[in-house]
Amino acid sequence: MINQDTIVALATPSGAGAIAVIRLSGKEAISIAEKQFKSVSGKLLSKQSTHTIHLGHIVDRDKTLDEVLVSIFKDPNSYTGENVVEISCHGSNYIQQEIIQLFLRQGCRMATAGEFTLRAFLNGKLDLSQAEAVADLIASDNEASHQIAMKQMRGGFSSEIAKLREELLNFASLIELELDFAEEDVEFADRTQFKELIERIMTVLKRLIDSFAVGNVIKNGIPVAIVGEPNVGKSTLLNALLNEERAIVSDIAGTTRDTIEDEISIGGVGFRFIDTAGIRETKDVVESIGIKKTFEKIDQAQVVVYLFDAESIFSHKTSVEAIAVEIEKIKNKYPQKPLVVIANKIDTISEKELNELISNIPDIKLISAKTKKGVEDLKITLSNFVNTGALRNDETIVTNTRHYDSLLKALEEVSKVKDGLETGLSGDLLAIDIRQALFHFGQITGEVTNDDLLGNIFANFCIGK
Template sequence: MIDQSTICAISTAPGNGAIAIVRLSGEHALDICEKVFTPVKSKKISEQKANTVHFGTIQDEGEIIDEVLVSLFKAPHSYTGENSVEIACHGAPFIQHRILQTLIKNGARTANPGEFTQRAFLNGKMDLSQAEAVADLIASNSAAAHKVALQQMRGGFSSEIAGLRERLLNFISLIELELDFSEEDVEFADRTQLTKLVNEIKSLIEKLVNSFELGNVIKNGVPVAIVGNTNVGKSTLLNALLNEDRAIVSDIEGTTRDVIEDTINLGGITFRFIDTAGIRTTKDRIESMGIERTYSKMKQAQIVMLLVDADRDMDRINESLVSVNKTIDRNSQHLVVCINKIDLIENPQEIAKNLIGMQAEDKLLFISAKQKQNIDALTAELLKSVNMNKVNEQDVIVTNIRHFEALKNALGSIDRVNDGLQTQIPTDFLAQDIRECLHFLGEITGDISTDEVLGNIFKNFCIGK
């Protein structure tokens, strides 16, 4: 059910600013606006043309609150699909809240988080995946995240799902027709064509499912754990990558006792660098807790950057490499070994010859974190490990965990359809599996949704959007 009340909210970020926007949407939006807005021209707001802007004052019982610009949108040609007004006022928080209070006083109510976008969905202005992309667009903090969110908001992902559903619906209608004529033993749906279609759909769904690994990286950033023995330069490297003194640097071993995290945007991708406590045997209880967290963060990272000191003996260097090898998952994590402090020795290449446990896919770099030598090469290697180049301009990338889970379920259903076609199971069982696949695909775009699902999605939006 669509709530018919008129809602209002401040849509701009909290705090002082030059301009702020107060939004009003609902059946009585124009009537409420007329009660509080006095235009310079005498013509009423309700008599003005849609998609026009008007100058005037907002008043509360004759008291002028502010001079404003009012943008007018009439149903169904607005963001929400309802009559809507956007009031651009001066950005003082006092003014914003006075205007909001005045609108509420005259019949509006405060909007819930994401309620404007929820109404846009319920009024058919966008589907559910597009609505979720609105939140992703607002939260995007890198060029890649912005690009993917914008593509999804404009319907790139939706059209892919719609195409899959439409092709399945055509066949399910023919199979349902067969069930109506089951006593006559007729076959309307060509099983050869259906098998071909199922294989094509399975391939497309698998492609979308597999894209989630990259999509999750684009949306949430790449976790990079900087690990190694004590005093090898991990904090110095973090500071060099961030180009600021984020972590304390000291000659005293065991200075870093907790996990320090910070993010940086490299080549349009967000990386989350995690400076960890140095790996060593210690009796210090606090440092031991930090080392435990090091191993935990190492397991969670997509890239593990092992830093070794070029000026130390090979036994200790190899000991740290063996420790990392025992912890990481070679199938899902990248290992980059950085030989640090190369400015202190003449031939760092000798160290590379004696490393034990390096694998063919591991990367080896020679750097000086203190002198910022070869940091550019390290940055390039990090970007290469994400491999954005394998994504084509028109590729659809799944970034939402809810979409990923629905696609996994749809893939399971389409696998059962495929198995059923091979084993020639009865038509009614085949139809049930196709219906399940349609259901899971429909969950993504909101063709099939529940109040609980909608509540979980829109509660994470900011108020005013």
């Protein structure tokens, strides 16, 4: 599948900046770069040691394009396992394009999305799960997702899978050997040890599968819907959580007519807050569309924050009973979603009225979104919904849907092997289930793969990586 030609791409974000990095990889990368690079010391790049940096100029015939630093990495000691050249030039769009076009004219080809990392995988520098972690690392926008991606890129997850696969493969070899001596009725694989191994593999697989619930949340963030009647302070709360004026705030009911979303990190985990339109009966067509979207966002959210105006209860605009009815409606409609009930505008009521709220509404949170009182306590409450103990214990957490699917299939096949051992299934039938389990293990790390799978994975990478 891998092409032997030399590829080139911009490795830094497109657009003007102080510095840009242009990367070349391939057998001819150093020789092609050498033709267009004039070192201030007069040295030839091909004569220099790997992992060295050189100052000079990129020239096109008699025209100097830029003063640059050129880093060279000789195969196999490079990211891709091939000769790699990285040119640090000034970040002008014009300079970037001139240098890239120059190398294209000299025989390079524009790299496709993720092609540098694909070459690293195909050349054995990374396994497939590590390669996927590169994309996760680039996309990480909070401490937790960064930590998980770093561990996976360093081989934490793949080494655990590889160990299980190796142990299973050893026993599979003994089972296969028995088939060669079927007429002599001998057993090379100790069935008691094999059963212990299968049970241990099942325990590890179940732990990894269970970790996906936390891992998926950490990777993608937790959507939190802020709901309630109009003008109770939902937009003010969103602004207080984000610490910026993200949503329009006014005393006019129905100001928020569409959902507004933004994300912050709490305790190293991303939370995506959704400020929804106030829920009420209305004849306004635009507002009613916003209210419909509110219910759609609640469906998508993993946590629901129900906000009401504490002052309105004691000014008799509403009642504790009415609030309780609304809370029960949300609980009944979304029984699986954590619900946080918040009384806002507590700065406008007395201590006695505060105590009355606490005694009548269980587990209520008290805040003033306007003064930000209680907002930090709310953040702590939200962060408690995420079990990040596995991060602190340095356990492996699965965040990739493809890995999760392969683990489920591997567990299914290993369970069949266990059942076969308990019922005295013949070795040839055991071998079929073992081969299938090994196949699914191999799909995770890339021992088993195909062009379509690789195409789907690396198509999601950015150009230049």
